[in-house]
Amino acid sequence: MDDWGPGWARKTWTPSPELLNSDGSLFGGYLAALADQILAFAAMTAAPADAMFRTSNLKIDFIRVGKAEPLRLEGRVVAKTKSIIHVEADFFRPDGELIARASAQQIIVPFGQP
Numbered sequence: 001m002d003d004w005g006p007g008w009a010r011k012t013w014t015p016s017p018e019l020l021n022s023d024g025s026l027f028g029g030y031l032a033a034l035a036d037q038i039l040a041f042a043a044m045t046a047a048p049a050d051a052m053f054r055t056s057n058l059k060i061d062f063i064r065v066g067k068a069e070p071l072r073l074e075g076r077v078v079a080k081t082k083s084i085i086h087v088e089a090d091f092f093r094p095d096g097e098l099i100a101r102a103s104a105q106q107i108i109v110p111f112g113q114p
Helices: 028-044
Strands: 003-005 008-013 051-062 071-080 084-092 098-110
Touching: 008 028, 028 051, 028 071, 028 084, 028 098
Parallel strands: none
Antiparallel strands: 003 008, 008 071, 051 098, 071 084, 084 098
């Protein structure tokens, strides 16, 4: 993670060539895995100290094609209750264009519970 604060996290990532489809576009499944990661980083900034969380729902919308170039990932907490942290993230190309948007719900689980 490059930077973070209460309710947000930011990361820069450059995909390696083996993560590209045959046409040079980014493999969407890997972007979904990155979404889960940046969303978790954002949720960590709001999770209670005596609990952990688990992703209960993950959604990603692919808006534009991504290529093998640095991406900026920005995650943020949208809402938090006693049991759920709702997070969203945006993926940007170097030219500032949005290529994907993700959201998730993180279920807060006290330590020691499955």
